Amino acid sequence: MELQETTDVAIIGAGPSGAAAAAWLARRGLRVRVIERSLFPRFSIGESLLPQCMAHLDACGLLDAAQAGDFQVKNGAAFTWRDRYSAVDFRDKFSPGPGTTWQVERSDFDQRLIEGARQAGAEVEFETRVDAFTADHDRPSLTLVDASGEHRTLNARFVLDASGYGRVLAKLTGLARPSSLASRCALFTHVEDRIDCPDHDREKILIGVHPEHPGIWYWLIPFRDGRASIGVVGDSATLNAAGVDDSQRLWHFINAEPRLAKLLANAHAIRDVGRLEGYSSDVERLHGPGFALLGNAGEFLDPVFSSGVTIALDSAVRAAPLVERQLAGESIDWDSEFEQPLRRGIATFREFVDAWYDGRLPRIIFNETQTPRIRSMISSVLAGYAWDINNPLVAASRRRLNTLAKACTDNTFPDISEV
DSSP: OOEEEEOSEEEEOOSHHHHHHHHHHHTTTOOEEEEOSSOSSOOOSOOBOOTHHHHHHHHTTOHHHHHTTOOEEEOEEEEEETTEEEEEETTSOSSOSOOOEEEOOHHHHHHHHHHHHHHTTOEEEOSOEEEEEEOOSSOOEEEEEOTTOOEEEEEOSEEEEOOGGGOHHHHHTTOEEOOSSOOOEEEEEEEEOOOOOTTOOTTEEEEEEOSSOTTOEEEEEEOTTSEEEEEEEEOHHHHHTTOSSHHHHHHHHHHHSHHHHHHTTTOEEOSOOEEEESOOBEESOSEETTEEEOGGGTOBOOGGGTOHHHHHHHHHHHHHHHHHHHHTTOOOOHIIIIIHHHHHHHHHHHHHHHHHHTSHHHHHHTOSOSOHHHHHHHHHHHTTOTTOTTSHHHHTHHHHHHHHHHHHHHTOOOOGGGO
């Protein structure tokens, strides 16, 4: 007979959104069980956070746990293309809120967050996968399989899916749908960067654009200990044609970008090159009877503006209070209180991703004549404040990005709040 277990809230996945939701709910006295397929610590990309994350970590009581990691401070993003360089300082932004954050090795960062959730009272099971799911408004259930192959049933009062790229419930419920974004591929590794350039700003992620192929871009994310994460993103066919294996392909493209080639001339790889392909994803909806989808388990856009962890944490701090209220007997409209507001911020990020790949945003970023006010609005979105509708570039992203891109061509910048 299959073992039956119970909890108030079952959370699939121990990454940032799962840890944040678990910590928030456990601190309010609910029984929380986190189910994680991997054994932590484990490698993950998505290492450059946005300042909006800091408020979310504070809201769920995990900011102190993260601060103890003494991670590399991040205060902005820098962009390079050919001989051009442009830096965006998150401290000079339109929206209120923190202006700095961290660049983190996710194995350490995620471990600290889930341990913080455990200390708050959540139970955590590693090396356990979800094999089946039964949706139900009052008593959803999961079939679990542990490392020994033992099957058991976990009955909950609510289930949150924070499984990231695993997208457990999206697959099991048939909610998964293709992303509207083009399929792309990322190649990446960690290095001892050995950067000796005195002008290099380690407090900013560096995003490079290939000098000849604008659809190919790079990241350089410095860590505090002299290490860095590096990666290249482009269409699979172009990346695959650049070498016989992924290591050769990655370094071929790194060496093709002048600034990165110079900075990383003495770098030494300390892990094998990884590949993530076709990562953009979407779902029909972010909730159903007795469950909701958090972060990448629902929709993932693109790594270019490091929005993944921000969206994950935002979804967690939106969902957790609704779960508490529903379990207390309230009737929750998950569409109007969770999905619609969450997707509004995601839509802002999507507009910026689209504008990046079609060339409008690079034209804006590398333009040197835009006003400080416009720069501060751009800075706010890139800092993660994609839900601040007081920012004209959030309230009407597409139209105003179009206006700015045209202004960069004409060199006539309007008052964007009036457009």
